[in-house]
Amino acid sequence: MTSSKLVEQFLKHQRLAIIASLIGVTAIAWCYLIILAVGMNEMMAAPISDMAHLKPWTTVDAALMFLMWTVMMIGMMVPSVSPTILLYARVFQKRAKNERVFVPTGAFLGGYLTIWTGFSAVATLLQWGLEQAALLSPMMVSTSPLLGGLILIAAGIYQLTPYKSACLQHCRSPVDFLSNNWRSGTWGALIMGLEHGIYCLGCCWALMVLLFVVGVMNLLGIAAIAIFVLLEKVTRFGKLINRIGALLLTLLGITIMATA
Numbered sequence: 001m002t003s004s005k006l007v008e009q010f011l012k013h014q015r016l017a018i019i020a021s022l023i024g025v026t027a028i029a030w031c032y033l034i035i036l037a038v039g040m041n042e043m044m045a046a047p048i049s050d051m052a053h054l055k056p057w058t059t060v061d062a063a064l065m066f067l068m069w070t071v072m073m074i075g076m077m078v079p080s081v082s083p084t085i086l087l088y089a090r091v092f093q094k095r096a097k098n099e100r101v102f103v104p105t106g107a108f109l110g111g112y113l114t115i116w117t118g119f120s121a122v123a124t125l126l127q128w129g130l131e132q133a134a135l136l137s138p139m140m141v142s143t144s145p146l147l148g149g150l151i152l153i154a155a156g157i158y159q160l161t162p163y164k165s166a167c168l169q170h171c172r173s174p175v176d177f178l179s180n181n182w183r184s185g186t187w188g189a190l191i192m193g194l195e196h197g198i199y200c201l202g203c204c205w206a207l208m209v210l211l212f213v214v215g216v217m218n219l220l221g222i223a224a225i226a227i228f229v230l231l232e233k234v235t236r237f238g239k240l241i242n243r244i245g246a247l248l249l250t251l252l253g254i255t256i257m258a259t260a
Contacts, residue, residue: 014101018089022082022109029075036068037217040139057128065127068217069120073208076226077116077200078109080233084174084196085109088189091178104189111193115201119208130212140216145260148213152253155206159246167202168242171233204229210249 057065089105130136135144142148158164170177177199183191207225214221228245232238 015089018086018105022078022085026075026078029071032071033075034219037219040217062124066120066124069123070117072222073116073120074113076222080230081112081200083234087174088178104186107186107189108193111190112197115194115197119201119205142212145256149253149257151209151213152249155210156246156250156253158206159242163202167199170199171203172238
């Protein structure tokens with residue numbers, strides 16, 4: 001076998017390993033969420049007092065909630081960022097020739113997930129505040145039609161803002177993002193991942209807040225939001241899906257508030 005064929009085979013194996021890693025990370029995250037949701041449903045089947053629900057969180061409670069949000073963001077967002085990750089790996093291979101791409105690609109993904117880990121910390125604090133204000137049920141669903149309606153309307157309106165459109169454009173154009181923001185080396189990959197994560201957060205944060213309406217551990221709701229994010233980012237109909245989502249969210253929010 002010639003050296004060129006060996007190099008080609010080596011690069012192909014690296015791409016397959018990255019794809020397998022992305023699938024594996026997503027699968028592990030979803031398995032964790034499924035196990036957690038099943039356990040929570042069983043726990044809620046037993047009698048529980050409102051006072052027990054409203055008790056102050058311990059450090060362990062806060063850490064577990066933060067872990068739950070972080071794993072949830074990994075399961076929801078890795079599929080939609082995978083095309084960008086794979087494109088980065090391909091570009092890096094072309095630029096760096098025979099260098100291994102695992103470390104810089106991992107750094108890119110790590111930077112991206114760092115942003116969503118920060119969001120998870122904020123979401124954990126928001127969940128704590130809503131629970132202490134008795135605005136969240138033990139199943140982590142909004143107990144206030146007014147709050148739920150306002151969240152839906154706000155998310156629908158945000159879908160149509162210029163900031164959302166700009167962030168969505170960056171997410172939908174990984175070629176442009178990489179060509180305009182390329183940095184060499186592992187540290188450069190980390191910075192690029194952070195930058196892409198910021199755009200992605202700007203694009204999707206309002207959709208993630210919808211989890212307080214559909215249920216933070218509602219697996220169907222989590223899957224629906226994740227699929228919407230994926231379709232909005234990677235399909236040719238992304239802009240149309242964005243507009244339809246905005247209309248539906250706004251109408252649903254108005255309906256909930258009107259019928260409360």
